[in-house]
Amino acid sequence: MESTSPATSTKTGGFKGRKLTGILYSKKIAPWFFILPFLISFALFFVYPVISAMNMSFQQVLPGQVEYIGLENYEKLWNPIFWKAIVNSSKYTLYTLLILIPVPLVLAxxxxxxxxxxxxxxxxxxxxxxxTSVVVAGTVFRLAFGELEGSLMNTIAVSIGFEPQRWLRREELAMFALVLLACWRWIGVNLLYFMAGLQNIPIELYESAEIDGANTWNKFSRITLPLLKPISIYVFTISIYGGYSMFTESYMLWAGNRSPNDIGLTIVGYLYRNGLEQNNLGLGSAVGIVLLLITFAITIVQLKLFGMFRKEE
Incomplete structure (x- = not known):
């Protein structure tokens, strides 16, 4: 019967240890080892759910029954309510971008x-x-935009000579309430991003510009804006995503997912209505896939316009 001597075992263990250490220090393998936790979480919490949603969008999912129905769920999306949701989400995203990019930048x-x-x-x-919790903020804004003459916004309107308004029953006023809530909530976050970018700009650049006779506008347009481009693109991208994924604010303003004439309905609200309220998970998955494609297409276009895909020379 053969036996392994302690010396041989020690040499074998040492060799395996050195081999493992060599793999971890390899320039090709080590980076993959360190990003492995991210890859696993990305696969589990993004790739797998997206693939499952795509598969489910071609199915009719009922309690205890799953049946493939082809493109029928996507055909059902060609209806006025879904297009209303797309228009509402697009308007909301556009209005928030017009405020949540320049205003925090100037404040920063x-x-x-x-x-x-x-x-x-x-x-x-x-x-x-x-x-602040968006649930609490939405509730407070719903009271502030109430129809009673004593509500905050009606008090302000009357004090400057306007009639009391039914804020959450008229489309343009309802959108104003949604955008105001978004600006109140997210200006500080975007401000933080821009301030982090500003503090990374070397002060020597501004001092050199002053020596050359540059005024405040020249320093802002020639130094600040170009060097803030990566931060601006990041803020722009997350603002697009935040605009199209908005749901809780609308839900809290109208105390539910049923606003008058669907003036507060968003794409995510339409997904919630079909997927959870009406238990039509197949149609809800189709809505989610369409939302993914819309945000992906808009993001790719804006990154292309900002030149993020150009090769550095």
Missing amino acids: VFLNSKAMMLRNFFRSTLFIPAL
């Missing part, structure tokens, strides 16, 4: 200036809304 420039008084106070004040 002011708050990054040493001449600004109480900078830390304003930074904290503007960021506090992001820490």
Whole structure:
């Protein structure tokens, strides 16, 4: 009977240990080892759900019954209610982009200036809304935009000479309420991104520009904006996603997913209505896939326009 001597075992174990260490220090393998946790989580929580939703979008899913029905779920999306949801989400996204990109950028420039008084106070004040629960914020805004004459917004309207309004029953006023809620909640977050970018710009660039006689606008347009391009593109991208994925704000403003004439219905709200309220998971999955394609297409287009796919020379 053969036996392995302690010396041989030690040599074998040492060799295996050195081999494993060599693999971990390999320039080709080590990076994959360190990003493995992300790849696993990405596969489990994004790739697998997307594939499952795509498969389910071609099915009729009922309790205890699953049947493939081809493109029937997608054909059902050609209806006025779904197009209303797309228009509402697109308007909401556009209006929020027009405010949540330039306004936080300008505020960040002011708050990054040493001449600004109480900078830390304003930074904290503007960021506090992001820490507030959207459920609480939506409830407060619903009361503020109430139809009674004593509601906050009607009190303000009457004080400046307007009649009391039915804010959440008229389409243009309802969109104003949604956009105002989004701006109140997310300006502080985008401000934080822009301030992080501003603080990474070397101050020597501004000092050199001043020596060359550049004024404030020249420094902002020639130094600040170009060097903030990566941050701006990131904020723009997440704002697009946030606009099209909005649901809870609308749900809380109308205390449910049924607004008058669907003036507050969003794409995610339509998904929720069909997938959960009406237990039609197949149609809900089709809505989710269409939403994914819309946001993906818009993101690719805006990245192309900003030149993010150009090769560096």
